[in-house]
Amino acid sequence: MKTTETSAPVPAESGAPVDRIGTPAGTARKEKKEGTVLNVFSHGILVIWAIMVVMPLLWAVMTSFKTDSSIFGSPWALPDKLHFGNWARAWTDANMSDYFLNTVLVVGGSLIGTLVLGSMAAYVLARFDFPGNRFIYFLFVGGMSFPIMLALVPLFYVVNNMGLLNTIHGLILVYIAYSLPFTVFFLTAFFRTLPTSVAEAAFVDGASHTRTFFQIMLPMAKPGLISVGIFNFLGQWNQYMLPTVLNTDPDKHVLTQGLVQLAVSQGYKGDWSGLFAGLVMAMLPVLVAYIVFQRQVVQGLTAGALK
Numbered sequence: 210m211k212t213t214e215t216s217a218p219v220p221a222e223s224g225a226p227v228d229r230i231g232t233p234a235g236t237a238r239k240e241k242k243e244g245t246v247l248n249v250f251s252h253g254i255l256v257i258w259a260i261m262v263v264m265p266l267l268w269a270v271m272t273s274f275k276t277d278s279s280i281f282g283s284p285w286a287l288p289d290k291l292h293f294g295n296w297a298r299a300w301t302d303a304n305m306s307d308y309f310l311n312t313v314l315v316v317g318g319s320l321i322g323t324l325v326l327g328s329m330a331a332y333v334l335a336r337f338d339f340p341g342n343r344f345i346y347f348l349f350v351g352g353m354s355f356p357i358m359l360a361l362v363p364l365f366y367v368v369n370n371m372g373l374l375n376t377i378h379g380l381i382l383v384y385i386a387y388s389l390p391f392t393v394f395f396l397t398a399f400f401r402t403l404p405t406s407v408a409e410a411a412f413v414d415g416a417s418h419t420r421t422f423f424q425i426m427l428p429m430a431k432p433g434l435i436s437v438g439i440f441n442f443l444g445q446w447n448q449y450m451l452p453t454v455l456n457t458d459p460d461k462h463v464l465t466q467g468l469v470q471l472a473v474s475q476g477y478k479g480d481w482s483g484l485f486a487g488l489v490m491a492m493l494p495v496l497v498a499y500i501v502f503q504r505q506v507v508q509g510l511t512a513g514a515l516k
C-alpha cells in the first residue's frame with residue numbers, strides 16, 4: 210500500500226513560539242495586524258465616501274423645510290419647524306405636479322418598451338445562431354459608445370419629419386432607442402447564463418418559442434430585468450439633453466426641464482425654499498427605487514458570475 214509522504218514542518222528559530230501548524234507566532238500576529246490595519250483603512254474610506262454622498266442629500270432635504278431667512282442666516286442649523294408650505298408652493302405654483310406627471314408617463318412608457326424589446330432581442334441573440342448574429346450584437350454594443358450629442362441635430366429633423374416633436378410618445382420612442390444598446394448588451398450576457406434544459410423541455414412538450422420566452426425564460430431572467438430596469442430608470446429619469454432638444458413645449462416639460470425653469474424663476478423671486486422643495490421632489494423617486502430594489506440589483510449583477 211502506497212502512502213503519501215508529507216514533509217516535516219520547518220522548525221522555527223530557536224526559542225521562537227510556534228502555533229499548531231508550525232508557523233511562528235510572531236508571523237501570525239504580524240499578518241493579523243496588517244489585516245486589521247487594512248480593514249480599518251478600507252472602512253475609513255467607505256465611511257468618508259458615505260458622508261460625502263449622504264450629507265448633501267440630507268442638507269437638501271433639511272433646507273426644503275426651512276424659510277428663506279433661515280437658509281441664509283443659519284444654513285447648517287435644523288429648521289425651527291417643518292414648513293410644508295414650501296412643498297405646496299413648489300407643487301402648485303411652480304407646476305411641479307405637471308412636470309412630475311409628464312416624467313412618470315415618459316419614463317414609465319419608455320421603461321416598459323425598453324425592457325420588452327431589449328429582452329426579446331437579447332434572448333434571440335443569446336439563444337439562436339443565425340447569419341449576422343454577431344454583427345447585430347456588435348451594432349448594439351457600438352451604440353453604447355456613440356455620443357448622443359452627435360445625433361441631436363439629425364435626430365431633431367427625423368423626429369420633426371415624423372410629426373413626433375413636442376409629444377410624449379415621441380419622447381418615449383427616443384428614450385427607448387437611447388436605452389436599447391445597454392439593455393441588449395446586459396441581458397444578452399444574462400440569458401447566456403440561464404440553463405437551456407428548461408427551454409428544451411418546453412419545446413418537447415409542444416410549447417412555441419413565444420410561450421417559452423414569456424412564460425419560462427423571462428421569469429427566470431427576473432434578477433437581470435430588475436437590474437437593467439433600475440439603471441435605465443435612473444438614466445431616463447435624470448435625462449435632460451434629449452427633452453431639451455425634442456420637447457420645447459412648456460406644457461410637456463419633464464422634471465429636469467422644470468427644475469431648470471424653477472431655478473431661474475425662483476432665483477429671481479428669492480424663493481429658495483421652494484426651489485429646494487422642488488429639488489427634493491425630483492430626487493425622492495430615484496432614492497426610493499434604489500433603496501427598495503438594491504438587493505435585486507446586486508443579485509442581478511452577480512448572478513452571471515455565480516452561475
